[in-house]
Structure formats: C-alpha cells, structure tokens
Amino acid sequence: MGNYWYIAIIVTIAYLGESLFGFGAGLIAVPLLSILLGVKETVIFLILFQFLTGLLIIGSYRHIPWKIIFPMTITMILGTVIGTFILTGLNNSVLKIILALSISAFLLKSIIVKKPKSPDINSKFWGMLLGFIGGLLQGILGMGGPPLTMYLITAVPRKEQ
Numbered sequence: 542m543g544n545y546w547y548i549a550i551i552v553t554i555a556y557l558g559e560s561l562f563g564f565g566a567g568l569i570a571v572p573l574l575s576i577l578l579g580v581k582e583t584v585i586f587l588i589l590f591q592f593l594t595g596l597l598i599i600g601s602y603r604h605i606p607w608k609i610i611f612p613m614t615i616t617m618i619l620g621t622v623i624g625t626f627i628l629t630g631l632n633n634s635v636l637k638i639i640l641a642l643s644i645s646a647f648l649l650k651s652i653i654v655k656k657p658k659s660p661d662i663n664s665k666f667w668g669m670l671l672g673f674i675g676g677l678l679q680g681i682l683g684m685g686g687p688p689l690t691m692y693l694i695t696a697v698p699r700k701e702q
Contacts, residue, residue: 544577551577552590559594566590567684572644580636584628584683588621591679609696612665613672613689620673624680631681640682647687668692 555570567587574583598605628636671692679685 547577548574556590556594564686564690566594567679567682567686568644568647571640571683575637575640579633580640580682581628581631581633584625584681587683588625588679591683609668609693613668613692615672616669617672617676617679617685617689620676620678621680621685622676624677626680627677628681636682643678643682643684668696 551570551573555566555573558569559566570587571580571583574586578586631639671688675685675688677685678688
C-alpha cells in the first residue's frame with residue numbers, strides 16, 4: 542500500500558510539471574517510477590496517462606494548428622505502436638540501460654549545447670520524422686516529448702503577447 546502513495550505523488554508532480562511547461566511528465570516520472578514498478582510497467586502506465594491527457598485537447602481543438610500537428614500525430618501514433626511492440630520484446634535490464642543512456646544523452650546535450658541552432662525544420666517531412674521518433678521513444682521509454690518539442694518550438698508560430 543505504501544508504494545501507491547509514492548506512485549501518486551510522482552505522477553502528480555510529473556503532470557503538474559507538464560501542465561506548467563507543456564511537456565516533461567515522462568522525463569520526471571519514468572526514471573522515478575521505474576524504480577518502483579519496472580520500466581515496462583512504468584511505460585505502459587504512462588502511455589495510458591498520456592492518452593487520457595490527450596483527451597483534454599478536445600475542448601481546445603479550434604486553437605490547434607492542425608496543418609502542422611496532423612502529419613506529426615499520424616507518424617507519432619505509428620512510432621508509438623512500433624515502440625510498444627519493441628518494448629514487449631526487451632527485458633528490464635536492457636530497458637534500464639536504454640533509459641540510463643537516454644537520460645544521460647539528454648543531460649549532456651543540455652549541458653554542452655547552451656543555445657541550440659535551430660535549422661529550418663518547418664516542413665511536413667521533419668514533422669513526420671520527429672513525430673515518428675517521438676512516438677518510438679514514447680512506446681519504448683515513455684519519454685517521447687523532446688523530439689516533438691524541438692519540432693513544435695520552431696514550427697508553430699507564436700502569438701505576440
């Protein structure tokens with residue numbers, strides 16, 4: 542019963558962070574929950590949460606730039622399905638190594654590359670490619686946000702405030 546409280550606290554903090562910053566629940570929850578549940582169980586658990594979170598978009602569908610989002614979403618779904626099949630074939634030891642390498646690579650990139658140069662990736666090709674990569678990472682590790690965020694930061698026009 543004690544683990545349920547830890548799981549609830551971790552998920553609450555992770556999704557609070559995602560609601561504030563727009564992404565990052567997987568980056569927070571996967572490493573912490575995988576200690577308690579194992580990597581496979583954590584990824585499946587978080588994919589269900591991501592699906593439920595995605596349903597919240599229904600209320601704001603008019604404000605979504607579908608021309609940019611739709612191609613990315615189609616390949617993201619395909620990548621997630623393929624990634625989930627890959628997930629089922631890997632054992633927890635291999636998944637822990639992949640998870641550790643992914644987190645290390647993300648941290649190294651954050652430390653080494655202070656201000657990334659963003660090439661013009663405002664095209665359907667890049668949206669579909671990064672959507673697929675994000676979906677693949679989502680299906681395998683439950684952390685598909687970074688490639689999607691990199692694309693959306695450059696592709697979605699910002700409104701002046």
